[in-house]
Amino acid sequence: MDNPAAQLPLIPFPYQVIKKLGNGSFGKVYLVINTTNQQQCVIKQLHPSSEQPNFIKQARRLFRQEAEILKKLNHPQIPKLIDYFEDKGEFYLVEEYIEGKTLRHELPSGKCWTEVATIKLLLEGLGILKDIHNLGIIHRDIKPDNFIRRQEDQKLVLIDFGAVKEFNLEQSRLLDPTIAMGTRGYMPTEQARGKPRKNSDIYALGVIAIQALTGKNPLELEEDEEGEILWRNLVTVDDKLGEIITKMTRYQHKLRYQSADDVIKDLHAYIYAKQQSCPPTQILEEKNKPSSIEDNYSNTSTSKINSISSSTNQSLKNQEDTSEKFSFSDWLKSPFGSTLTTALTIGVIATGGVYVMNQQQKAQIEKEKADFLTSLDTAYNNQNYLECFEKAEERLQDENNHISAQELGEYIGKCRLEEAKQKAQFLNYAEAVATAKQIPTQNQYHNQAQIMMEDWSRAIFDKAKHLYTEEGKLEDALKEIDTIPDNPVRQAGLIVVSQWQEEYRTNSYLINQAQKDLEYGNCQSAIETVSKIEGSNYWLLEGKKIVDQAEKCFQDQGIESNINTNNSTDNSSNNQNNQNNQELPDNVIICPPILCPE
Structure with a gap:
C-alpha cells in the first residue's frame, strides 16, 4: 500500500x-x-x-x-x-491557520435559527465588512463556506480574499468593470454583471441571514416581478428585524444600505428598542455569549408541541366536567370503543408512515438537487465551463430530473457563454461562435451571446480577409466565412466573397497567360498581361513576380527591357489590342469548382 x-x-x-x-x-x-x-x-x-x-x-x-x-x-x-x-x-x-468548521455546517436545510443567533451573525459579519470596506476593499464572495467558526472562541472568521477587488473610496463602486466573481444565490445582479459595489457584500450577508431564519438554500427562494426575494412569508420574524434584512437584500443596489455601518446602527437601535419594551431579554443575555450550533436553532417545533399538549389537556378537562357519569376507561373497554381505538391506531400509524416516507423522499430529492447545483457552481467557479454546461444539458434530458428547466437553463447559458469567451480569448473565434450559438433563444443569456457573436464574427471575417488578400488562400478564407452565423456580418461578408471569387477568376487567368507568354519567350506580352491585374496585395505581388521574370527574360534575349516606359513596338501594340479584345475562354479551369460553383 x-x-x-x-x-x-x-x-x-x-x-x-x-x-x-x-x-x-x-x-x-x-x-x-x-x-x-x-x-x-x-x-x-x-x-x-x-x-x-x-x-x-x-x-x-x-x-x-x-x-x-x-x-x-x-x-x-x-x-x-x-x-x-x-x-x-x-x-x-x-x-x-484557523481551526474550526465553516458556517455552512450550521445551516442545514430545514433548520431555522433564532432571531438572537441571526442578529449575532449579522453584527459579526458587518463588523468585518465595515473594516475591509473602509480600506477600499470589496470581498465579492461572501457566503457560508467563506466564514469559519473559530474553535477557540466561537467567533466567525472571514476567509478567502482571492476574489477581492479594490474600489475608489470616494465612490461606492469599482472604477472599471471587472469580471463577474462570486457564488450563485449570494451574488446580487450588479456583481453578476461584473460591477460589484461595497453593498454587494452587504447583500450577500443579508441572504445568509435569510437562509438562517428560513432554513432554505437561497436557490430555493422565489422572487417577485421586480427581483425582490420573497421570504417574509416563510418565517415569523419581528417586523423591524425583517425590514432591516429586506433592505440589505434589495434588488436595486441604490435601495440597499450603502454601508455596513448604517446596518449596524439600525440593528443597535432595534436591540435598544427591544430592551426598553421588556425586561432584560435574551438579546442582552446572549449578545456576548459564545455560540454553539444548538444555540442557533429555533425551538418553534417544541413550542407547537407544548401548545398542542396544553390544548389537549384542556379539552379532556372540559369532557370530564360534562361527562362525570360515564368513565372514559369504561368506554374504551366497550366493544365499540375497543374497535374504534384499534382502527384509529392503525390509521394513524399508516398515514404517519406514508407522511414520513413522503417527507424522506422529498428531503432526499432536495438534497440531491442541492448537491447537483453545488457541483455546477463548483465547476463554474473553477472555470470548468465545458463540464458545467454539459452536465446541465445532460440533466435537462434526464426523465428523472427534478430540477426546473429555468434553473438548469441559467447554468447552460452562463457556462456556454463563459466557455465561448475563454475560446475567444485565445483567438479561437470560430469555436467561440459554435459554442455560444447553441444557447437557446429563450435563455436569459441569449441576447448577450448574440452581441458577442457579432463581435467574434467580425474577427472571423478579418481573419478570412487576411487569408485571401495577403496570402491568396481563397478556400481557407471561404471556410472561415462559413463559420459565421446568420447575422449582418455574414450577409456583408458574402457580398465581399463574391467579389473575391470574381477577382480570383480574373487574376488567376491573367497570371496563367503571363506565365505561358514567358514560356514562349514573349517577355513584353507577359508584362502587358499582368499590367491588367487589379485587387489585393497578394495579386499585386504575384504580378510583380511575373515582371521580375520578364526582366530576366529580356536579359536572356539580350534585349533592353522597356518596362517603365510607355514606348512599345507596333507588334506589342497589336498584341495589346488583341489582348484587350480577348475574352476569357469558358473551358479554362482557373479556380477549383468548390470555390467557383457558378
Missing part, C-alpha cells in the same frame, strides 16, 4: 506539509508546520489547472492580489498573512 505521507508535496523550507486541505483551479491548499517554531499555518500553492499563459498570468495575479490585500488587513476575525514568496516558478501564500 502506498504511504500517504510519501505522496505529500515538498514545500520550501522551513515549511513541512501535514495534510492537504483542498484545491481549486488556481492552486492547492495545505496545512503545514513551520519547523523553526512548530507553528501550524496554511499554505496556498499556485498550481494552475491549465498551462495556457493567460490562465497562469491570471492565477498569479490573483495570488499576488490576495497577498497585498491581506497585508493591509489587521482584523482579529481575518486570517493574518504570515509570508508570501516564489520558489522555482511556484508562488506560495502563507496564512494563519
Whole structure:
C-alpha cells in the first residue's frame, strides 16, 4: 500500500506539509508546520489547472492580489498573512491557520435559527465588512463556506480574499468593470454583471441571514416581478428585524444600505428598542455569549408541541366536567370503543408512515438537487465551463430530473457563454461562435451571446480577409466565412466573397497567360498581361513576380527591357489590342469548382 505521507508535496523550507486541505483551479491548499517554531499555518500553492499563459498570468495575479490585500488587513476575525514568496516558478501564500468548521455546517436545510443567533451573525459579519470596506476593499464572495467558526472562541472568521477587488473610496463602486466573481444565490445582479459595489457584500450577508431564519438554500427562494426575494412569508420574524434584512437584500443596489455601518446602527437601535419594551431579554443575555450550533436553532417545533399538549389537556378537562357519569376507561373497554381505538391506531400509524416516507423522499430529492447545483457552481467557479454546461444539458434530458428547466437553463447559458469567451480569448473565434450559438433563444443569456457573436464574427471575417488578400488562400478564407452565423456580418461578408471569387477568376487567368507568354519567350506580352491585374496585395505581388521574370527574360534575349516606359513596338501594340479584345475562354479551369460553383 502506498504511504500517504510519501505522496505529500515538498514545500520550501522551513515549511513541512501535514495534510492537504483542498484545491481549486488556481492552486492547492495545505496545512503545514513551520519547523523553526512548530507553528501550524496554511499554505496556498499556485498550481494552475491549465498551462495556457493567460490562465497562469491570471492565477498569479490573483495570488499576488490576495497577498497585498491581506497585508493591509489587521482584523482579529481575518486570517493574518504570515509570508508570501516564489520558489522555482511556484508562488506560495502563507496564512494563519484557523481551526474550526465553516458556517455552512450550521445551516442545514430545514433548520431555522433564532432571531438572537441571526442578529449575532449579522453584527459579526458587518463588523468585518465595515473594516475591509473602509480600506477600499470589496470581498465579492461572501457566503457560508467563506466564514469559519473559530474553535477557540466561537467567533466567525472571514476567509478567502482571492476574489477581492479594490474600489475608489470616494465612490461606492469599482472604477472599471471587472469580471463577474462570486457564488450563485449570494451574488446580487450588479456583481453578476461584473460591477460589484461595497453593498454587494452587504447583500450577500443579508441572504445568509435569510437562509438562517428560513432554513432554505437561497436557490430555493422565489422572487417577485421586480427581483425582490420573497421570504417574509416563510418565517415569523419581528417586523423591524425583517425590514432591516429586506433592505440589505434589495434588488436595486441604490435601495440597499450603502454601508455596513448604517446596518449596524439600525440593528443597535432595534436591540435598544427591544430592551426598553421588556425586561432584560435574551438579546442582552446572549449578545456576548459564545455560540454553539444548538444555540442557533429555533425551538418553534417544541413550542407547537407544548401548545398542542396544553390544548389537549384542556379539552379532556372540559369532557370530564360534562361527562362525570360515564368513565372514559369504561368506554374504551366497550366493544365499540375497543374497535374504534384499534382502527384509529392503525390509521394513524399508516398515514404517519406514508407522511414520513413522503417527507424522506422529498428531503432526499432536495438534497440531491442541492448537491447537483453545488457541483455546477463548483465547476463554474473553477472555470470548468465545458463540464458545467454539459452536465446541465445532460440533466435537462434526464426523465428523472427534478430540477426546473429555468434553473438548469441559467447554468447552460452562463457556462456556454463563459466557455465561448475563454475560446475567444485565445483567438479561437470560430469555436467561440459554435459554442455560444447553441444557447437557446429563450435563455436569459441569449441576447448577450448574440452581441458577442457579432463581435467574434467580425474577427472571423478579418481573419478570412487576411487569408485571401495577403496570402491568396481563397478556400481557407471561404471556410472561415462559413463559420459565421446568420447575422449582418455574414450577409456583408458574402457580398465581399463574391467579389473575391470574381477577382480570383480574373487574376488567376491573367497570371496563367503571363506565365505561358514567358514560356514562349514573349517577355513584353507577359508584362502587358499582368499590367491588367487589379485587387489585393497578394495579386499585386504575384504580378510583380511575373515582371521580375520578364526582366530576366529580356536579359536572356539580350534585349533592353522597356518596362517603365510607355514606348512599345507596333507588334506589342497589336498584341495589346488583341489582348484587350480577348475574352476569357469558358473551358479554362482557373479556380477549383468548390470555390467557383457558378
